[in-house]
Amino acid sequence: MYQATMHSSELLKxxxxxxxLKILADxxxxxxxxxxxRVKDLSDGTILLTEGALYPTLxxxxxxxLLKTETVLMGKRVRKYYTLTRDGKSVVQEKVREFAAxxxxxxxxLNLQTA
Amino acid sequence: MYQATMHSSELLKxxxxxxxLKILADxxxxxxxxxxxRVKDLSDGTILLTEGALYPTLxxxxxxxLLKTETVLMGKRVRKYYTLTRDGKSVVQEKVREFAAxxxxxxxxLNLQTA
DNA sequence: GCCTGATACATAATACTCTTATGCATAAGA
DNA sequence: TCTTATGCATAAGAGTATTATGTATCAGGC
Numbered sequence: 001m002y003q004a005t006m007h008s009s010e011l012l013k014x015x016x017x018x019x020x021l022k023i024l025a026d027x028x029x030x031x032x033x034x035x036x037x038r039v040k041d042l043s044d045g046t047i048l049l050t051e052g053a054l055y056p057t058l059x060x061x062x063x064x065x066l067l068k069t070e071t072v073l074m075g076k077r078v079r080k081y082y083t084l085t086r087d088g089k090s091v092v093q094e095k096v097r098e099f100a101a102x103x104x105x106x107x108x109x110l111n112l113q114t115a
Numbered sequence: 116m117y118q119a120t121m122h123s124s125e126l127l128k129x130x131x132x133x134x135x136l137k138i139l140a141d142x143x144x145x146x147x148x149x150x151x152x153r154v155k156d157l158s159d160g161t162i163l164l165t166e167g168a169l170y171p172t173l174x175x176x177x178x179x180x181l182l183k184t185e186t187v188l189m190g191k192r193v194r195k196y197y198t199l200t201r202d203g204k205s206v207v208q209e210k211v212r213e214f215a216a217x218x219x220x221x222x223x224x225l226n227l228q229t230a
Numbered sequence: 231g232c233c234t235g236a237t238a239c240a241t242a243a244t245a246c247t248c249t250t251a252t253g254c255a256t257a258a259g260a
Numbered sequence: 261t262c263t264t265a266t267g268c269a270t271a272a273g274a275g276t277a278t279t280a281t282g283t284a285t286c287a288g289g290c
Contacts, residue, residue, distance in 0.1 A: 011217045013247065013276080014125030022225050033267050043220045053248050055269060077256055077267065096225055102126045103218055103227075105158045110137050110211055112218075128247080128276060148238050168277050170240060192238065192285050237286075245278075250271105257266070 012047065016057055018095040019047075021066065024084050025092045029070070031079045032058060058082060066091055127162065131172055133210040134162075136181065139199050140207045144185070146194045147173060173197060181206055 023038055024030055030038070036049045061067045066088035070081045084092065106112075138153055139145055145153070151164045176182045181203035185196045199207065221227070 010129030010248090010276080011214065013128035015221065016248080019221075019224055026226065031267080033265095039224065042224050046216075046220055047224070050249065051267090051269080052250070052271090057247090059269090074267095075256075079267070096227075099126065099221065099225060100227055101161075103221070105161055106130065106134075106214065106218070109134055109154065109157050109162070110214060111141065112211075112215055125247080125277090131277080146238080148236095165278065166238090166240080167242090167279070172276090174240090189238095190285075194238070232290090234289085235287090238284080240282080241280105242282105243278105243280080246276090247274105248276100249274075251273095252271080253269080255267085257264100259264080260262085 015099070016049070016053060017061065018092075018099055020054070020057060021061070021084065021088060021092040022096055024067070024082060025089065029081045029083050031081050035082075061088070130214070131164070131168060132176065133207075133214055135169070135172060135176070136199065136203060136207040137211055139182070139197060140204065144196045144198050146196050150197075176203070 019039060020035060023035055023042075027038065032051075032054055036051075036054060039047050039049050058067065062069055062082070065085055067082045068085050070083070072079045072081060134154060135150060138150055138157075142153065147166075147169055151166075151169060154162050154164050173182065177184060177197070179202075180200055182197045183200050185198070187194045187196060
């Protein structure tokens, strides 16, 4: 298994879905492992999604109709590609907006000048 | 009991300690109920700390030596004032710095222009 | 005088989400 | 051939917050 921890561990709680959905919105069709790598890159190695967190979340969002899948055989290896459904696309927007609002609120609370 | 929910519920996970410590750092001696009200004000009513979350956290941080307490009788009512210890003061700084870094990373991931 | 809502503390049961651990299997490189 | 990377998946456990409950004082309206 590949390495799987992160710096500010608990802060990530509740952001996993938002991250995954947004990555899919920006990049289109992707498979699980690819998502972990992209998140790792975009976060300069600070966010390393664990498989135990990612796969159940993907399954859950698929069950909720936010994602649809397509299984492809690469040689003898299985890849499961995920794409946003129409519902998924509107949920991403909500989630990102919600997170932006959250950041703004936190900036006020913590007296940060960022926002 | 007073009202106790919040908009973007799960995002708050992991930020409670940071919020409480920072509020105490900025305002000095405060008691539990006062903290909930201040957070409510500073967040424009979007963050309503629940007692079931706040008090255990305060107790935990006291046990960890980040906070010290002083119990005062107001008439016949008990108030428990919390103040940062020296350890608490350095931990706040770390936590706030950590959160700022987290926001920056998330901004990159979510393609936000805030940071 | 009584009731409601705000003030003020506290803890227990429950739910949720993620971490850690484990399992299986193929492919590439040293 | 052995380790690392790729690629999926699930289960046990930990951690943190929500919801519910309990106790009690105080102020204001009727």
